[in-house]
């Protein structure tokens with residue numbers, strides 16, 4: 001399995017792409033979230049937008065979904081098939097409410113969500129299978145009252161999505177995965193909906209060793225700043241960069 005960050009930035013990032021990851025495995029793939037910056041990132045990486053067939057949506061903050069309209073149109077106008085959207089069942093209608101002002105009316109008449117996407121609604125804690133890999137979803141602790149999901153694909157990776165640190169869950173799953181991708185805002189302050197570096201530093205060494213940081217602010221769009229951070233953390237908590245790939249090999 002090859003994992004490539006299409007973006008590692010937070011909500012306010014303008015110097016790097018918003019957080020999203022492409023997982024390629026077997027003869028298929030999954031893109032986690034679809035910010036508008038993915039169009040540029042995919043081009044830079046060399047993966048055609050028309051080749052995007054599977055997308056998982058973690059939650060509905062704009063920086064995670066503001067490329068979904070473009071993807072739907074692009075797949076229909078330039079491509080030849082609808083992308084599958086894996087999404088919590090309670091987010092389907094709210095997502096269409098966001099998309100419909102720009103997608104409902106077309107020159108060929110009115111359209112619904114299912115004209116653009118093959119929607120796969122997932123129950124709380126639901127899972128789905130692609131290319132022989134099982135992806136398990138779980139609720140994250142992002143904003144109270146708001147549905148937000150993380151993703152886990154054993155024995156490959158854990159993806160926190162947007163979340164405060166769910167220490168119990170992370171420590172429990174750590175032995176089952178090769179890498180833990182965790183959001184980290186990297187500000188020297190407390191943000192109630194996100195995880196700080198101080199939080200992650202509390203994890204046991206064997207968990208920190210597997211942990212890769214994503215979804216941070218633009219100061220770390222600078223590769224040298226990230227390199228300096230990684231040099232200071234030779235054995236743990238390394239920062240990923242946009243378009244950086246991680247090869248996890250085959251299932252053992």
Ligand SMILES: Nc1ccn([C@@H]2O[C@H](COP(=O)(O)O)[C@@H](O)[C@H]2O)c(=O)n1
Nearest residue numbers: 010011012061062063143162191192193
């Ligand atoms: N500097 C920041 C950035 C974001 N927030 C809060 O995070 C939520 C949005 O999360 P994104 O993953 O979309 O970045 C939202 O609740 C913001 O209020 C913040 O408090 N400070």
